[in-house]
Amino acid sequence: MQMTGAEIFVKALADLGVDVVFGYPGGATIHIYDALFKNVKVRHMLCRHEQGAVHMADGYARASGRTGVCLVTSGPGATNTVTGLATAYMDSIPIVVFTGQVPTLLIGNDAFQEADIVGISRPCTKHNYLVKETKDLARIIKEAFYIASTGRPGPVLVDMPKDMLAASARYDLPKEVSLRGYRPTYEGHPRQVESAVRLLLSRERPVVYAGGGVILSNASGELAEFSRALSLPVTTTLMGMGAFPGSDPLSLGMLGMHGTYAANMAISNSDVILAAGARFDDRVTGKISEFAPHAKIIHVDIDPTSIQKNVRVDIPIVGDVKDVLRQMIKLVKGKKEATAYRGKTAAWRGQIASWVKTHPLTYKPSKGKIKPQYVVEQIHKLTKGKAIVTTEVGQNQMWAAQFYNYEQPRTFLSSGGLGTMGYGLPAAIGAQVAMPGRLVVDIAGDGSIQMNIQELATAVQYRVPVKVVILNNGTLGMVRQWQELFFDGNYSQTCLPRIPDFVKLAEAYGAKGFRATKPEEVPEVLRKGFAADGPVLIDVITDPGEMVYPMVPAGAGLTEMLLV
Amino acid sequence: MRHTISVLVENEFGVLSRVSGLFSGRGFNIESLCVAETMDPQVSRMTIVTSGNDQIIEQILKQLNKLIPVLKVIDLTGVDTVDREMVLVKVNADGDGKQEVLRLVDIFRARIVDVAPRCYTIEMTGGEGKVLAFLQMLRPLGIREIVRTGKIAISRGM
Ligand SMILES: Cc1ncc(C[n+]2csc(CCOP(=O)(O)OP(=O)(O)O)c2C)c(N)n1
Ligand SMILES: [Mg+2]
Numbered sequence: 001m002q003m004t005g006a007e008i009f010v011k012a013l014a015d016l017g018v019d020v021v022f023g024y025p026g027g028a029t030i031h032i033y034d035a036l037f038k039n040v041k042v043r044h045m046l047c048r049h050e051q052g053a054v055h056m057a058d059g060y061a062r063a064s065g066r067t068g069v070c071l072v073t074s075g076p077g078a079t080n081t082v083t084g085l086a087t088a089y090m091d092s093i094p095i096v097v098f099t100g101q102v103p104t105l106l107i108g109n110d111a112f113q114e115a116d117i118v119g120i121s122r123p124c125t126k127h128n129y130l131v132k133e134t135k136d137l138a139r140i141i142k143e144a145f146y147i148a149s150t151g152r153p154g155p156v157l158v159d160m161p162k163d164m165l166a167a168s169a170r171y172d173l174p175k176e177v178s179l180r181g182y183r184p185t186y187e188g189h190p191r192q193v194e195s196a197v198r199l200l201l202s203r204e205r206p207v208v209y210a211g212g213g214v215i216l217s218n219a220s221g222e223l224a225e226f227s228r229a230l231s232l233p234v235t236t237t238l239m240g241m242g243a244f245p246g247s248d249p250l251s252l253g254m255l256g257m258h259g260t261y262a263a264n265m266a267i268s269n270s271d272v273i274l275a276a277g278a279r280f281d282d283r284v285t286g287k288i289s290e291f292a293p294h295a296k297i298i299h300v301d302i303d304p305t306s307i308q309k310n311v312r313v314d315i316p317i318v319g320d321v322k323d324v325l326r327q328m329i330k331l332v333k334g335k336k337e338a339t340a341y342r343g344k345t346a347a348w349r350g351q352i353a354s355w356v357k358t359h360p361l362t363y364k365p366s367k368g369k370i371k372p373q374y375v376v377e378q379i380h381k382l383t384k385g386k387a388i389v390t391t392e393v394g395q396n397q398m399w400a401a402q403f404y405n406y407e408q409p410r411t412f413l414s415s416g417g418l419g420t421m422g423y424g425l426p427a428a429i430g431a432q433v434a435m436p437g438r439l440v441v442d443i444a445g446d447g448s449i450q451m452n453i454q455e456l457a458t459a460v461q462y463r464v465p466v467k468v469v470i471l472n473n474g475t476l477g478m479v480r481q482w483q484e485l486f487f488d489g490n491y492s493q494t495c496l497p498r499i500p501d502f503v504k505l506a507e508a509y510g511a512k513g514f515r516a517t518k519p520e521e522v523p524e525v526l527r528k529g530f531a532a533d534g535p536v537l538i539d540v541i542t543d544p545g546e547m548v549y550p551m552v553p554a555g556a557g558l559t560e561m562l563l564v
Numbered sequence: 565m566r567h568t569i570s571v572l573v574e575n576e577f578g579v580l581s582r583v584s585g586l587f588s589g590r591g592f593n594i595e596s597l598c599v600a601e602t603m604d605p606q607v608s609r610m611t612i613v614t615s616g617n618d619q620i621i622e623q624i625l626k627q628l629n630k631l632i633p634v635l636k637v638i639d640l641t642g643v644d645t646v647d648r649e650m651v652l653v654k655v656n657a658d659g660d661g662k663q664e665v666l667r668l669v670d671i672f673r674a675r676i677v678d679v680a681p682r683c684y685t686i687e688m689t690g691g692e693g694k695v696l697a698f699l700q701m702l703r704p705l706g707i708r709e710i711v712r713t714g715k716i717a718i719s720r721g722m
Contacts, residue, residue, distance in 0.1 A: 122582060123589045127632045130577070147632065181574060181635045305626040308619065 005134040005165035006031035009098070012141040012173055014041040018069050020060070020433055021045070022053040026073020027113065028100025031165040045433065045462055048454035050077050052426040054084020055452065057095045059430030061088075062413045063388055063438075065218065067149045068095040068430060074102055075113030078159070079120065083420060085155045086124040090417025091239060092216055094153035096144045101130070103163040118159050126154030131161065135169035146177040151184030152303040153216055184302060188319035193327045196274070196298040196315045200230070201332075201341050203272035203296065205348045208232045209255065209284075212239030212416065213277015213301060215409040219322035220244065223276065226329050231342045233352055235263035237278050238401055241412040246405035252352065253361070256284040257552045258398045261359035264550070264558040266352050267292050275299045277321040280310040281417070290557030300324045359550075361402050362564055369543040370519050372396070372471040376403035378522050379441060379469060382530060387439045388413065388431050392424040392448030394478035396471045398548040400443040422451025428466040429459050439467070439530065446472040446496055456509040459535035467530055468537045473544045474498045481547050485562070498541075506537035515539045566595070567621050567641040568717050571610040574633035575601060582631050583610060592616065592624050596649075596714025607635065611716045640717050647717035650689045653699065656706035658682040664705060672698045683708060 003011065009032050013021065020043045025033045036044050047053040050072045057068030072081055078099040088095050102111040118130050127147050129140050137160070144156040200206060214223050214236075220243050227234050227250055234244045235252040244251055255263035264286075267273065273295045278284070285291040288310060299306075299313040300321055307316040317324055332338045363373040376399050379387070385405055391397040391414040406412045413431055415423040428442040442449075449470055459466055480494040503513030512532045516525040522540065529538040550561040573579045580599060587594050595613040602609050614624060621639070628637045640647075657665045658681075665684055669676060672694065678685035688698050692715065699710065 118578065119581065122585050132577070179632060182632045303630070305623065305630055308622060 001171050002168045003171050004031065004035070004168050005137050005160070006035040008134070008137050008169065008171050009141070009160070009165065010035040010039045010042055011171060012138045013069065014039065015173055016142070016145055018042055021069045021071050022047055022056040022060070022430065023071035024050050024053055024073065024077060026077050026100060028074035028077075028102060028162045029071060029165070031162070032071065032100075044071070045458065047426070047458050049452065050080035051084050051422065052452050052455040052458065054081045054095065054097060055087065055423050055426035056430035056433070056455075057097070058084065058088045058093050059390060059413055059427030060434040061093050061095055061430075062427070063410050063431035064434035065410065066434065067145055068093070070095060070097045072097070072099055073113070074100040074117075074162075075115045078117035079115050082120060082124065083418075085121055085157065087415050087418045087420045087423060088155040089124045089126065091212060091415065092153050093155065094148040095155045096148050097155060097157045099157060099159050100165075101159045101161040104132070104161045105163070107161065117157065121157045124155070125157045126152075128157040128159065130159045131164045133169070134164050134167045135172070137164065137169070138171060138173040142174050143177050143179065147179075147182065151182070185318050186302070186320040186323050188300065188317040188324035188327055190327065192315060192317045193324060194331065196317060197328055197331045199296055199298060199315060200272055200274060201337055204345055205269060205271040206230070206232050206345060207252075207266050207270040207273050208234040209237070209267065209273050209275045209278050210234055210240045210243045211237040211276065211278025212243075213321050214240055214243035217277065217302070217320050217322040218409070219277070219325055220409045222322055222325035222329060224248070226325050226332070229329065229332050229338055231345060231349065232274070233266055233349060235259070235266065237281070237284055237416070238414060239416040240278065241401055242406035242409045245407045247407060252356070254401055255558070256281075257286070257554075258402065258548050258550065260356075260361055261550055261561060261563065262352055262355040264552065264561060265355045267295075268557070268559045269351075270295045272296045273298065275301075276325065277301060279306040282310070285310065286552045286558040286560075287555055359563065363546070364564065366543065368518070370516065370522060370540055372399050372473065372542040372546055373403045374519065375469065375471060375522055375526075375540050375542065376400055376443060378526055379443070380404045382523070382526050383439055383441065387411070387441045388435060390414065390424040390428040390431060390440065390442045392442070392444045393419045393421045394445045394448060394476065395473070395481065395546070395548050396443055396445040396448070396477070398478075399471065421445075421448035423448075425449060425452050425466070425468060426455045428468070429455060429464050432464045432466050442466060442468045444468050444470045445477060446470055446474065446498070446502075447476045453505070456506065456511050456535060456537070460510040463534055465534050465536070468535075469526070469529075470502055470537065470539050471542050472498065472502070472539050473542045473546065475544050477544070477546075478548070484547070485551075486553070502537055502539040511535040511537055513537050513539065515541070517541045565617070565621075565641070566613060566615045567639055568645070568647065568715060569612045569614065569625065569628070570638045570640055570717065571612060571628055571634060572602070572636040573608050573610060574635065575606050575608040576633060579608070579633045580610075582633065583612075583628065586627055586631065587614070590623070590627065592620065596712075598714045598716050611714070613715050640719065644720045645717045646720055647691055647715050648689055649692060649695050649715045650687065650713045651695055651699070652677070652711045653686045653688070653702060654683055654708040655686060655702050656682060656708065657684040661705045665702070668698070668701050674698065
């Protein structure tokens, strides 16, 4: 059947099961918008900025595990997606971004609204395409989804010149994708897996270091099963929050720059580390030469480039975390070595328990001023730990990671790798669209929220009932914290003197606004806000001087923590 | 240490920029790079000469493999190979120099491919050592311009 490129686009998305596209129209994509107008299967949500659209697709993907989709026009529409692409790329999130492009004959001409988005996005996508013939479009779309969602997931961009969308071709969506240069490895090499288990069992002070890869490969069940079978203490990265239940006695919480005392001490004193779907980021390792000096390292990762990149690994295993953990479980489950091992490592767990006890995550309450940590605790209490939490970037993000106990994967959505301010609100909208029945809360900062505040309009227009809680400290808090600690308290350009009035702003957008200014108001204001219909913004005036602790100063070893 | 890496890639638009972008984006260096079609017109071969410690080379090999249009990556370092480079050199050829140029061309089994009143253009092919030696010998005569292809290499035997 002959169809226009625009019709092929819409039909291919429908046939691939895409239920929603986050986008923004323009001249180069106008044919697609016409085709969308006539199609009922693919829903389009109109964002207010293309960056917002990409973060929505990203939040949708993180919350659901399905690939998020975004559609924008050429030139500025395309360049506005770059931060969103880079955010998804750093955190390995499966999204496909479709950009319009000027007609083929004008490419390279500095045509109106032309940008070389294939060139611009090359370093921040897993792969990208320029469509050169309409007949290739369906195949490219199929490949784009395949590449985005398999192996180590990531964003894929497809650039579609306008004439390709207007011209006609036969609709031919391949059933299978075959790319001879792309064959991800899923199973771990059996001998490597055996050596890894043997090494683990031969040591006495083990720690599991679990990252976002565990969530991406849906391996939380396997992680819990394996860790419990051997009573292995588990610490997670920021990206791994929720990969292992925070309330489990084996959980040490987060490690790294703002990790728990117990997690950082455990890693530093361990004699074997099982790194699962984590990549030894500098925010995690601290000074690399002092990282885990006594430990042998087993590293499981689907991406071979992550292995041996930052630290020397003793047993590398290339494979999907879920498959590899299953292989490992088979080797230990019900074996008497496992029982013996739990006995042998009991003293180590006792040591860790004492670190947990002497240095829990904490803060100093104060009369009159609202402590941001208290707000996060209250959100946890009120939502019974069952909300999907998104964050902005800065102190708000760290407190959201530290003081809300994540029990389930895909409930903590945060820009870990790129640290993108403005991520939280659009990501919350995307997550809410994917998970209509869930309560979705964006724990925000007063600085970050203003970077994509316009998406409140999207939330209102489509009645997406996200709840935004602004920890409003009147500052770019995290930068201020560094100025306080390392730059003699010269608060250069970090004051945001409580502008704008967020309650009025929410109301101007047609959302509901609430405010808490005193500690005793917090529980009631949160309760009211969460109970209200539709999108809600809750402005909580917090203590501007509050700092995130523990903190490992940049460049220091993990044991050199500044504590409360 | 220097490594010669042979990379088979899909012969498609944009592959070269993916490869070169990978090197520049990650701070790896390229000493030379040659690309051309193979026997299969859908596949091109890139021969890249680069350098770095073992960890960097490992990253380069892995990162190349990760690119989707890359089909195969072979590190030829330590493999028994034949490698060649071609140079085109314009050299002064007047007076006594003329005889010396002709002598060197003969010794190095090079060829004169263009003649101008006071200047010869010479084509020479060889391994890296031979190319460098040839250029060194020509230098005192006055080299006006050099164009080198960069290295290509193939494994010996089957
Ligand atoms: C787009 C972007 N610009 C700049 C930064 C650098 N940065 C990191 S945290 C931060 C302050 C964030 O302020 P706010 O959102 O109010 O959060 P707080 O730390 O006060 O909780 C800044 C500017 C960033 N991460 N992202
Ligand atoms: Mg702030």
